[in-house]
Amino acid sequence: MIVFAFCMGVLIGVLATIASILLLVNWFERGPKMGVYDTIRFPCPICGEMYHAQSKGSSLKSLREFNLVNTPKDVLSDVNRHAPFECPKCFTTFKICIYPTVCVIKVGRTEKEEGS
Numbered sequence: 001m002i003v004f005a006f007c008m009g010v011l012i013g014v015l016a017t018i019a020s021i022l023l024l025v026n027w028f029e030r031g032p033k034m035g036v037y038d039t040i041r042f043p044c045p046i047c048g049e050m051y052h053a054q055s056k057g058s059s060l061k062s063l064r065e066f067n068l069v070n071t072p073k074d075v076l077s078d079v080n081r082h083a084p085f086e087c088p089k090c091f092t093t094f095k096i097c098i099y100p101t102v103c104v105i106k107v108g109r110t111e112k113e114e115g116s
């Protein structure tokens with residue numbers, strides 16, 4: 001009887017371990033894919049402040065980071081998903097021009113109330 005109880009204990013322990021491993025695998029397969037995007041870095045065309053834009057254009061999106069010049073085409077195709085971007089420093093708004101060459105172009109400027 002003691003042996004039987006011991007075997008049941010081991011069995012439950014093994015099942016619990018397998019269950020937690022399965023949960024972990026499930027999380028790795030599904031969890032991180034939600035809200036995953038690539039990041040593209042480029043400077044504000046006016047003041048040069050670095051801006052980080054998000055792209056979900058690539059099916060391989062996995063929190064990679066690119067500089068504008070070496071960004072793959074599929075990632076680049078979605079770079080303007082949140083455009084126009086606003087520079088946090090000088091409030092210039094801009095977007096990425098892809099054709100004929102990849103560059104940052106100024107769209108306008110957000111008028112901010114200057115602090116007193």
Ligand SMILES: [Zn+2]
Pocket residue numbers: 044045046047048049087088089090091092
């Ligand atoms: Zn700026």
